[in-house]
Amino acid sequence: MNITGNTVFIPGATSGIGLDLALALHAKGNEVVVGGRRTDLLAQITAEHPGIHAVEIDTTSPESVQRAAGQVIAEHPELNVLITMAGIMRIEDWTKPEGFLASAEETVTTNLLGPIRLIAAFIEHLRSxxxxxxxxxxxxxxxxxxxxxxxxxxxxxxxxxLSETLRLQLAGTTVKVSELEPPSVATDLLPGQRESSFAMPLEEFVAEVIALIEAEPDAREIQVERVKFLRYGEARGDYDETVAAVNHLDPHGN
Incomplete structure (x- = not known):
């Protein structure tokens, strides 16, 4: 995507990466619509940041996605960028069956079905x-x-x-598919993550993302330097060591 001149919808942008990215894109000359479930946060964002628009959406609800898509397209017919930001992260222990199933289902609904529903709701408009x-x-x-x-x-x-495959299917159309691959970023995605010394500062992450988009508008994968350690362990031939480092294990998984 070009760094400026777009109309962008970012569901999942009431806090964290989504909100900071929305503000950064708006500052670059894009019309930005943020989406989220909490109307009080949406009202606060639009009040504090004139020019930012907001639409209520719950990506776990097919009906909400369809309603919000209709509203966004009607109110912002120039919409040409969809960023499927909404997501959750849960700690789970699969050695205790009673402790993970509900969390796993919620995570799949939000992180996978949510983006699928969003793309389905917007794809025809984007192709136009x-x-x-x-x-x-x-x-x-x-x-x-x-x-x-x-x-x-x-x-x-x-x-x-999914991103890799959609890119193949949409080849030859006007729609590009770009995949943002964050490392651990200092947000509230997990308890304590904001204070973690391992997490990349949020402002630093967003600034690098904006610079990457500006430098390479057609990039398939948007990768800040910090994520490449995780992204390319297998290609480097040190996947086991990378997994061990991330999980604070010895190379044998202990």
Whole structure:
């Protein structure tokens, strides 16, 4: 996507990466619509940031996605960029069956079905635009798993392969597919993550993402330097060591 001149919808942008990316894209001269479930946060964002628009949406609800898509397209017919930001991350212990099933189902619904529903709701409109982008959001954990978040890892791996396949299907159309692959970023995605010394500062992450988009508008994968350790462990031939490092294990998994 070009860094400026777009109309962008970002569901899942009431906090964290989504909100900061929305503000950064707006500052670059894009019309930006943020989406989220909490109307109080949406009202606060539009009040504090004149020019930002907001639409209520719950990506776990097919009806809400369809309603919001209709509203966004009606109110912003120039829409040409969809960023499927909404996502959750849950700690799960699959050695205790009673403790993970509900969490796993919720994670799949939000992280995988949500983006699928969003793309389905917007794809025909985006194909009608002369230059459009679907930006999916996976994770470095799509490529190197964190032991305590199995469902999150799996959904983000699925998003990666979905992005790869959609790009093949949409080749020759006006719609590009770009995949944003964050490392651990200092947000509230997990308890304590904002304070973690391992997490990349949010402002630093968003600034690097904006610079990458500006430098390479047609990039298939948007990768800040910090995520490449996770992304390319297998290609480097040190996948086991990378997994061990992420999970604070010895190279034998202990």
């Amino acid at each position: 635009r002369p230059d459009a982008t679907i930006m999916t959001v996976s994770s470095g954990l799509a490529f190197t798993p964190l032991r305590i978040t199995p469902s999150y890892n799996a959904t983000k791996a699925a998003i990666h392969m």
